[in-house]
Amino acid sequence: MPVNLKQLAELLGLSQTTVSRALNGYPEVNAETRQRVLQAVRETGYRPNRAAQRLATGKAYSIGLVMPIAPGIDSDIHFGEFLAGLGEAAIKHDFHFVLNPSAPEDEEATFRRLAASGTVDAVFLAYMRANDPRIAMLKSLSMPFVVHGRSIGGPQDYPFLDIDNTRAFYDAAKLLLQLGHQRIALINGLEYLTFSIRRKKGLMRALEEWGLRLDEALVHHSVMTDEYGYRSMQSFLQQPDPPTAVLCSSTVLALGAVRAINQAGLTIGADISVIAHDDVLPMLKPENFSVPLTTTRSSLRAAGARIATRLIGGILDSGDYPEQELWRAELIVRASTGPAPGR
Known part of the structure; x- marks a missing residue:
């Protein structure tokens, strides 16, 4: 059964005022005492009276x-x-x-x-x-x-x-360029979102260093679902000069892109290379793809x-x-x- 404020204070050998001030973040309570109080809260299941706290502190928590x-x-x-x-x-x-x-x-x-x-x-x-x-x-x-x-x-x-989205996709594109790829496609998030703008910028910067330009016909912007990844990759593969590599702004987009590549009878890592941004989604781990995905990773x-x-x-x-x-x-x-x- 959770304890009340009085019992928590007695357990810690502190006054109720000190415990209350520690929980409410008052600066006069030192860090060591605050940590003792927070640890006791976790161990005892204590829950403060939020209505009383709000009246006392003006905070809604x-x-x-x-x-x-x-x-x-x-x-x-x-x-x-x-x-x-x-x-x-x-x-x-x-x-x-x-x-x-x-x-x-x-x-x-x-x-x-x-x-x-x-x-x-x-x-x-x-x-x-x-x-x-x-x-x-x-x-x-x-x-x-x-x-x-x-x-x-x-x-x-x-x-x-x-x-650093620009740096992430610059690094990814640089790896592909070092592997000899020049036709690099981009399946990106919505065009007006700044992470999408910066990821495209990173790809363009890497291409420019190799004396290349981004082919806008190899860039698709959309919401990040596997269906849009599939449609984008299908469209790229139907072009007269299809890409040999693709950057995806999410493993969700990559899921669809991989499906399109497999349906086309191509081998990932040999016929075409794929890199995705990995947001560390627990239900979609890049190492569990049929061909484990190279990724830029940030949780x-x-x-x-x-x-x-x-x-x-x-x-x-x-x-x-x-x-x-x-x-x-x-x-x-x-x-x-x-x-x-x-x-």
Whole structure:
């Protein structure tokens, strides 16, 4: 049976006030005491009275997020994996989510209503676009926020966590070029999202270093599902001069691309090379493909957990975190990449 505040304080040999202040992130409680209290909370199953805490601190102990919902917007397993990481960190600190669905055109107004409601202490922003106007809007709300991704253009003085998408696809394309590939296709995310823009830029930069140009007929942008990966790869293979290699912005897209390659009777790693970005989706491991996939790897779940930890740390005034983090993706070479045919 969970203990109450009085019992928790007696167990630790501390006053109820000290325990309460440790749980609420007051700076006068030292880090060692705070860790003792948090460990005891985990061991005893103690749950604070949130209504009383809110009255005492003015905090809601909740993180807000807005999810675009509209006909034609497909559910996104990538976002679900990110939320899983966010949730893992929130559970550790007994924080809640407030999830607001919104039509895409009403997203800014939804954020404003969420901030004014008093039901959240901080928000996070995803699906970044070039010159994204939502950043200036969030800065005007005077509420802590962290961006997952980065805008292109506009102000750059905002808190974010992103992976170096340009470098990831530059490294992937460079590997293919070193293997002799010159006709490299790209199955990318939606064209207006900044991670897609940067991944295409990385491919173009590598090609330019080899004195080559990207053939726009070998670039497809879409939502990241296996069906779109399949259709894109089919289209590339039907061209008079098909690619000898393809970069996919997700293992989900790669799943469809591999299906099209297999149906065409081609051998992955010999007739055509495949590299995908691996968000570390638990149900789709690149090493379990029929031909294990070479990938650029960065965990979405880890990103979600990190953003939640940063938001909660800001709310509780605990921890010292960088304002801006740019993670480098890891290039993992497996059997799906080989020399260009004829090499």
